[in-house]
C-alpha cells in the first residue's frame with residue numbers, strides 16, 4: 001500500500017501545495033519554524049492520496065513510499 005510522507009524541514013512556504021490540494025487539507029504549521037525559517041505545511045484533515053502536492057512541490061517535501069519499506 002502506498003503512503004505519502006511529508007518532510008517539513010524541506011518546506012520553503014511557497015503555498016503551491018496548499019492551493020492545489022483538491023480537498024484543502026494542507027495548511028501551515030504555525031507552531032514552529034523549520035531550518036528555512038518557514039512555517040512548514042502539515043495536514044489538517046484526511047488525505048485521499050491524489051498526489052497533486054507531490055507533483056507540484058518544487059522542494060521535494062512529499063515522497064510516495066510503499067508502506068512495507070517505510071521503516072527501512
Ligand code: SF4
Pocket residue numbers: 004020021022023024025026046047048049050051052053054
Ligand atoms: S495527496 Fe492530494 S489530497 Fe492529499 S494532501 Fe496532497 S493534494 Fe491534498
Ligand code: SF4
Pocket residue numbers: 010011012013014015016017018041056057058059060061062
Ligand atoms: S509546495 Fe512544497 S515548498 Fe511549497 S509550501 Fe508546499 S510543501 Fe512547502
